[in-house]
Amino acid sequence: GAGVSQSPSNKVTEKGKDVELRCDPISGHTALYWYRQSLGQGLEFLIYFQGNSAPDKSGLPSDRFSAERTGGSVSTLTIQRTQQEDSAVYLCASSPEGGTGGFYGYTFGSGTRLTVV
């Protein structure tokens, strides 16, 4: 697609329920990132996917968070047993693999606003 697409745009869930957030990156972009934007913590890196390589999960805040990327394209971020502190905007971004031109930053989606009540 023309841009990074995320769905749903808004999600309200009850504490303890599981949620799935979807990201459809720009076609041809091999790198995919998830970030979380919350009032208290600002923008935080969560996880990175690059092709068939093992993902970099170093930013996931707990084992309730997991993500997968199927076929090198669409990614799903899953939060199990949601807690109120999980309320945030979850942003997905993609970029072409950096080559000799260096890293030019990502293209971000509009995010999914998650509210845990």
Place this chain on the structure above:
Amino acid sequence: AQKVTQAQTEISVVEKEDVTLDCVYETRDTTYYLFWYKQPPSGELVFLIRRNSFDEQNEISGRYSWNFQKSTSSFNFTITASQVVDSAVYFCALSEARIQGAQKLVFGQGTRLTINP
């Protein structure tokens, strides 16, 4: 550890005024990238500029200009003749330069800029 500080939480000016957004960073890397992103009310983070640590030339793009000074670890952003459409949250970010693997962005807390008509 890398850190980005945007000391100005909120700025409010009248249209046509010039405004400068400050960004100070910390890193032990000798090679790194600096970025500015704009986040309008729609929520999407929009890439504005990337600067390589080896390139200290200032840059001008229309009404936007950036002043990179390694001596003070600052990467300030100036909007000349501001317009209401410039109202947004602006983020400064830092990334280490890596040959491969995740290019994680470390973001500042953001500056909310309001341009009043």
